[in-house]
Each structure stands twice: as structure tokens, then as C-alpha cells.
Amino acid sequence: xxxxxxxxxxxxxxxxxxxxxxxxxxxxxxxxxxxxxxxxxxxxxxxxxxxxxxxxxxxxxxxxxxxxxxxxxxxxxxxxxxxxxxxxxxxxxxxxxxxxxxxxxxxxxxxxxxxxxxxxxxxxxxxxxxxxxxxxxxxxxxxxxxxxxxxxxxxxxxxxxxxxxxxxxxxxxxxxxxxxxxxxxx
Amino acid sequence: xxxxxxxxxxxxxxxxxxxxxxxxxxxxxxxxxxxxxxxxxxxxxxxxxxxxxxxxxxxxxxxxxxxxxxxxxxxxxxxxxxxxxxxxxxxxxxxxxxxxxxxxxxxxxxxxxxxxxxxxxxxxxxxxxxxxxxxxxxxxxxxxxxxxxxxxxxxxxxxxxxxxxxxxxxxxxxxxxxxxxxxxxxxxxxxxxxxxxxxxxxxxxxxxxxxxxxxxxxxxxxxxxxxxxxxxxxxxxxxxxxxxxxxxxxxxxxxxxxxxxxxxxxxxxxxxxxxxxxxxxxxxxxxxxxxxxxxxxxxxxxxxxxxxxxxxxxxxxxxxxxxx
Numbered sequence: 001x002x003x004x005x006x007x008x009x010x011x012x013x014x015x016x017x018x019x020x021x022x023x024x025x026x027x028x029x030x031x032x033x034x035x036x037x038x039x040x041x042x043x044x045x046x047x048x049x050x051x052x053x054x055x056x057x058x059x060x061x062x063x064x065x066x067x068x069x070x071x072x073x074x075x076x077x078x079x080x081x082x083x084x085x086x087x088x089x090x091x092x093x094x095x096x097x098x099x100x101x102x103x104x105x106x107x108x109x110x111x112x113x114x115x116x117x118x119x120x121x122x123x124x125x126x127x128x129x130x131x132x133x134x135x136x137x138x139x140x141x142x143x144x145x146x147x148x149x150x151x152x153x154x155x156x157x158x159x160x161x162x163x164x165x166x167x168x169x170x171x172x173x174x175x176x177x178x179x180x181x182x183x184x185x186x
Numbered sequence: 187x188x189x190x191x192x193x194x195x196x197x198x199x200x201x202x203x204x205x206x207x208x209x210x211x212x213x214x215x216x217x218x219x220x221x222x223x224x225x226x227x228x229x230x231x232x233x234x235x236x237x238x239x240x241x242x243x244x245x246x247x248x249x250x251x252x253x254x255x256x257x258x259x260x261x262x263x264x265x266x267x268x269x270x271x272x273x274x275x276x277x278x279x280x281x282x283x284x285x286x287x288x289x290x291x292x293x294x295x296x297x298x299x300x301x302x303x304x305x306x307x308x309x310x311x312x313x314x315x316x317x318x319x320x321x322x323x324x325x326x327x328x329x330x331x332x333x334x335x336x337x338x339x340x341x342x343x344x345x346x347x348x349x350x351x352x353x354x355x356x357x358x359x360x361x362x363x364x365x366x367x368x369x370x371x372x373x374x375x376x377x378x379x380x381x382x383x384x385x386x387x388x389x390x391x392x393x394x395x396x397x398x399x400x401x402x403x404x405x406x407x408x409x410x411x412x413x414x415x416x417x418x419x420x421x422x423x424x425x426x427x428x429x430x431x432x433x434x435x436x437x438x439x440x441x442x443x444x445x446x447x448x449x450x451x452x453x454x455x456x457x458x459x460x461x462x463x464x465x466x467x468x469x470x471x472x473x474x475x476x477x478x479x480x481x482x483x484x485x486x487x488x489x490x491x492x493x494x495x496x497x498x499x500x501x502x503x504x505x506x507x508x509x510x
Contacts, residue, residue: 089219
């Protein structure tokens, strides 16, 4: 199916290394884990958030609150795209988000539109003390004034390239690949 | 994200007869995440912001109209309710004129209940807005059929292979027809049980079993969907008396003892307690009548979401966008 060139930029141990560092930064940034809530963005952000949660729980010896948001109903392009996108599930943390220190987690940060949608959804749910943004890969190309607080890996891409994060639950493996669309096959 | 082609619903929802199994499952699956929105403190998502929806009710309705209105408002649509009381006969000119006038005010969707079978299709063929049938005569009430399917699936984890019996006034019931089409498409075994006067003569052609005694139906079924006895039919001589109807056809706790298992009990409402269903059954542990009402909002949100906007032909764009 795939005549595109794929370059692996992070393998499983690279992702685990990045997750360990990001987990440390989250704890340092928030000066501990009190009131800390990790919210993944469906679907792969949820998986990355789960990795961060288990890493923080392991190193800090605490039990952490988490949840996830599906941003489909908050997309700004819903009325221009074709068949309705499939709506996923959202799950609030059990304490809600009011007064919580929310860390929003996604796999790839690109235009920032997904984050805008997630912020709207989170603020519809309540008023967090703050929201920080944590992404595994920042590929640039922002269309909105949104910047991450914690980044696993920054990548520079050509126009013909895109980045894919693979997680075991969806893709069968953990890793990050840069995909170059092979113009000769188009 | 999904590589398989996503089915679409088209412009209107007139009935379940014309839907495929995939389309019905798509609506039920879409309804699942919408359930959670009604549990939030702020029960609103912006997905239909700026859409104008007209609820056009030519027949009395409380539950269905309120359910649609909640669904529309929780999706941030702007809604207008029009109740045209006492209009029971389809007047072609009037309906078309009403629709044209609404169109002239630049609406996006119409949810219509009408006393005449075929009214929803009639309207859908004549206006560019999305039309959702909220019940047309004796024809169909698709969102009721869908919420019944969702409720059955919630409690039995499946619809395929289940034995579902519709009990009561099948003849006048659009709920029965939508249930029969929907259940058969999802692979359930369907039966009906009613006095002969309240059973269409050609009911067997729909592919359903017919029980002449409710006791047999109770022994056979996994699920009973008890339909309302439309009291206004009484005067037309379909049943001799309400007491006799209750004695012979009413679903009572004593009759349910005949079942080897715990039967799931559905009723589309409004209930005539002590006629087609006894209170101890309606309020009993196996009754999911109020779950049906809750699911009704989620199913209607799903239908509104799936029908609204979206230009056919830009499927590729959607697929591409879904990945970002």
C-alpha cells in the first residue's frame, strides 16, 4: 500500500526516553503532583498520556488522575469536510477539571487547531487552575498562536513530508516515523 | 483515521426501511459518545452552531418534541417549534407552502411529525433542507426505532440473534414498523403479538412471527416491546373493553412468570398503566423504559450530527483531515 519513504526518527526506547524526560519536566514544572491531571487528546494523545501517567506514578510513587478528550465536535472544519467524522469518547477526570493543574497531551503538534478545539472543550467542562501543553513531537507549521510547554522531540519537515506517531494500542508498535511522499509514484 | 469508507446517511432520515445495516450501526455507534455530553455540567457542544432547525409538529407530542429539542440545543443549534394543532389530514398545498415559507427564512433542517403516512418523504422530496421524520401516520418513527435498538444493545450487548416481540396495537403503530425494519436488519428474530383486529392482515410479509396468545410470546422472547394501546381507537371498536384488553393482552407480573428468563421490557410511551402494561412491570427491575428516554436524546443528537452539513463528494478531504 505504501510506496512512500519512511524514516524512523524515534524507536521504542527513544520514545520511552523522551517520555521519562517529559514526565520529569511535568513534575518539575508543577512543583509536584498535587492537583495534577493529565488529559490525552484522542486517540494517540491518550496513549502518550497513559505512558506519562505510568512513568510519573512509578517515579513519584503516587496515583495520578487522568482523562481524555475527543475534539471531533469542536473541530472548526466540521461543516466543510465530507462524511461526518467518527465521534470518539471523552472522559473527564473523576474530580472534574475545576481548579486542577491540567496537562494536555497530544502525539503531534502541527497547526495548533486540535489544541484550540481541546482548550474549548476543557474550558466548557470547568475552570482549571492552568492548562499546560505537552507533545511528543512538534513538527512546526502553526496556524494559531499556540506553543507547547513540554516537547519530546522537534522535527523539521519538508513540504512533502509528514510525521506519524505509532502506539501499540492502535498501530501495533511504539515509534515515530517521518513519511516522505514519493512524488514519482503520484 | 479510518481507512474503510465511512457510510453516510444522505440528506434525510425518513425511515429505517431504506437504511442499510451499516448505516443503522453507524447511528448507534455515533450515539454512544453523545450519551456522555448529557452527563456534563455544561451540556453543550458547538457542533451545530449557526444551524437553524424547525420542529414542525402537526400532531401532539411531548416526549419526542422535547427530546429533539434537547438534542438540538445540546448541539448548539438554534431551534423554532411550530405546532399545528388539529391538522390531521395531509393537505398537499398547505404542507408545501409551509415548507416553502420556512425555506424562505433560510432554515437548515426540519424535524416533522405528521398524521399522514408518507408526509416526511413528501416534504423531503420538495425542500433542500434535511428532513427528519419524527413520526408520520402509521408509517415510521425512525428515531424511536433507533433508540429502542440502542437500549436493547445496551442491555443485551447485542441485537443479532435476540428474540424480540412487539406486543399490542401493531396496526396503528409507526413505532412497530420502525422496530421491525431495524431489528430485522440487525439480525434479530422478530415477532408480533396482538388481537387480530389490531394486526395488519399482511404482517407476515415483513418477515415476522405472529403469536396469537401473549403467554406464548412471553415464553419465546428475550425482549418485549409493549406498544401503547391508542385509547382513541377504542371508540372505533378494535377492542371490546380496556379491562378485557388488560386481562388477555396486558403485560402483567403474573404472565411474566411464564418466561424462563428475565425479560427486558420496553415501552415507547406514553404508558396506559393497567391497560397494556401493569405498574409492577413498568416500574420493575427489568424495565428499561426510562433508559429509552435517556437514549432518545443521544440517538437524536447522533442523527442531527450525521445529517447536518457536510458536502457529499469531499470524502477525501474528511479522510485527510481526520489524520491531523
